[in-house]
Amino acid sequence: AQSVTQPDIHITVSEGASLELRCNYSYGATPYLFWYVQSPGQGLQLLLKYFSGDTLVQGIKGFEAEFKRSQSSFNLRKPSVHWSDAAEYFCAVGGNDDYKLSFGAGTTVTVRA
Amino acid sequence: ETGVTQSPTHLIKTRGQQVTLRCSSQSGHNTVSWYQQALGQGPQFIFQYYREEENGRGNFPPRFSGLQFPNYSSELNVNALELDDSALYLCASSSFGGHQPQHFGDGTRLSIL
Numbered sequence: 001a002q003s004v005t006q007p008d009i010h011i012t013v014s015e016g017a018s019l020e021l022r023c024n025y026s027y028g029a030t031p032y033l034f035w036y037v038q039s040p041g042q043g044l045q046l047l048l049k050y051f052s053g054d055t056l057v058q059g060i061k062g063f064e065a066e067f068k069r070s071q072s073s074f075n076l077r078k079p080s081v082h083w084s085d086a087a088e089y090f091c092a093v094g095g096n097d098d099y100k101l102s103f104g105a106g107t108t109v110t111v112r113a
Numbered sequence: 114e115t116g117v118t119q120s121p122t123h124l125i126k127t128r129g130q131q132v133t134l135r136c137s138s139q140s141g142h143n144t145v146s147w148y149q150q151a152l153g154q155g156p157q158f159i160f161q162y163y164r165e166e167e168n169g170r171g172n173f174p175p176r177f178s179g180l181q182f183p184n185y186s187s188e189l190n191v192n193a194l195e196l197d198d199s200a201l202y203l204c205a206s207s208s209f210g211g212h213q214p215q216h217f218g219d220g221t222r223l224s225i226l
Contacts, residue, residue: 032211032212034214036217043219043220044156044203046214051212090156094211094212095211096212098211099146099163100146100158100161100169101148101156101215102158103148103155103156104155106154
């Protein structure tokens with residue numbers, strides 16, 4: 001069975017500081033990995049995705065993520081956080097023959113001035 | 114490009130009632146997936162529709178049912194509502210295939226009294 005673990009429930013970071021959100025997945029075949037962001041009262045917006053190839057992927061809003069097969073991880077990073085990055089972040093896994101995404105429980109990011 | 118739109122935005126029902134939620138897929142997409150997001154949790158896959166047929170289903174009882182129409186829009190129907198059905202219901206559209214990123218609407222907030 002596929003699953004995603006996001007170990008950090010809540011992270012507080014200062015504006016301008018770097019951010020890293022952890023994601024560990026379990027999937028029996030080649031995984032497709034995604035990071036989504038959700039602002040209060042809104043749906044999920046796709047930040048970036050990994051299918052194959054270069055293990056460092058770039059996304060929107062200055063985010064990047066690194067796929068590490070040996071660690072079953074897909075951590076999200078941003079070098080310098082802006083106040084507008086305060087939101088809930090979800091990591092998700094799917095597969096080529098899979099019809100669903102399995103999501104982690106999410107990490108809430110708070111940005112302090 | 115028109116994104117995924119869902120209606121209504123909010124809905125209040127009582128236990129035992131039935132509800133229908135609607136979703137218009139993003140232009141160019143032929144697949145619709147529905148997810149339930151309880152408060153403080155990640156989205157849980159309900160089912161997916163492709164070519165007007167159910168393509169896969171998560172761990173939800175039969176009282177959760179759906180439809181997809183020729184224009185790729187979709188409905189989620191829930192019968193015999195229970196208190197635990199209170200959640201944000203998210204619709205996502207995509208092109209068919211596990212590697213295709215799913216694009217989400219803003220959801221319908223369903224409250225059961």
